[in-house]
Amino acid sequence: MTGLLLDQVGVGALTGVSLAVPAGRVVCLSGPSGSGKSRLLRAVADLEPHDGEISLNGTSQGAVPAHQWRRQVVMVPADSQWWFDEVSAHFPKGAGERLPAALGFPADVMGWSVSRLSSGERQRLALWRALALEPQTLLLDEPTANLDGDSTLNIENWLLDEIQRQQIATLWVAHDPAQIHRVADAHYRIRGTALEPEHGSD
Numbered sequence: 001m002t003g004l005l006l007d008q009v010g011v012g013a014l015t016g017v018s019l020a021v022p023a024g025r026v027v028c029l030s031g032p033s034g035s036g037k038s039r040l041l042r043a044v045a046d047l048e049p050h051d052g053e054i055s056l057n058g059t060s061q062g063a064v065p066a067h068q069w070r071r072q073v074v075m076v077p078a079d080s081q082w083w084f085d086e087v088s089a090h091f092p093k094g095a096g097e098r099l100p101a102a103l104g105f106p107a108d109v110m111g112w113s114v115s116r117l118s119s120g121e122r123q124r125l126a127l128w129r130a131l132a133l134e135p136q137t138l139l140l141d142e143p144t145a146n147l148d149g150d151s152t153l154n155i156e157n158w159l160l161d162e163i164q165r166q167q168i169a170t171l172w173v174a175h176d177p178a179q180i181h182r183v184a185d186a187h188y189r190i191r192g193t194a195l196e197p198e199h200g201s202d
């Protein structure tokens with residue numbers, strides 16, 4: 001299969017997590033606060049030790065140096081990290097000319113300082129930064145948590161278009177059942193220490 005495969009993965013209290021995310025598809029993860037959703041994403045990004053097997057397009061995570069793995073498997077954490085003073089320093093040269101309208105920024109956003117960004121602005125820019133890397137897998141941790149309703153719908157549609165266009169296998173942590181219904185090709189929920197498929201209720 002082309003895409004991401006988890007086979008009997010265990011991290012923290014979670015055990016026996018097996019699922020497949022085909023290229024161009026979205027698999028949503030939900031579960032109570034503290035149940036292990038972010039840790040599971042971090043394990044997929046090779047940022048946490050874990051049991052079991054994770055592979056991308058047939059290549060095992062263990063066979064690839066972590067920095068190389070993370071060029072293909074890009075995580076957007078709930079709280080994005082910024083290293084430089086100016087927004088533009090985090091993007092490839094010329095990225096400002098390709099500013100997606102769906103992000104809702106004026107043309108001069110590349111010249112903004114990171115310190116002035118609101119949490120929602122950070123979140124939208126972090127998503128664009130991740131997509132600009134043209135990853136094969138995207139790990140999204142509540143990507144619209146800081147956005148209002150209209151902005152959420154715009155960003156969802158833009159993400160879904162890009163996921164299709166770039167054929168990205170996407171794991172998307174979400175809480176809102178309506179969002180899961182709109183974006184997910186499949187939905188799994190953490191119950192206790194296990195990840196269980198949700199059928200029909202999402």
Ligand SMILES: Nc1ncnc2c1ncn2[C@@H]1O[C@H](COP(=O)(O)OP(=O)(O)OP(=O)(O)O)[C@@H](O)[C@H]1O
Nearest residue numbers: 012013031032033034035036037038039040048078
């Ligand atoms: N490095 C770590 N070592 C030990 N325990 C950890 C570590 N990181 C997180 N935890 C714990 O693991 C559990 C799962 O954390 P995680 O961040 O994955 O939860 P979550 O499902 O994403 O929650 P939320 O919806 O609140 O973001 C929590 O109890 C957390 O305190």
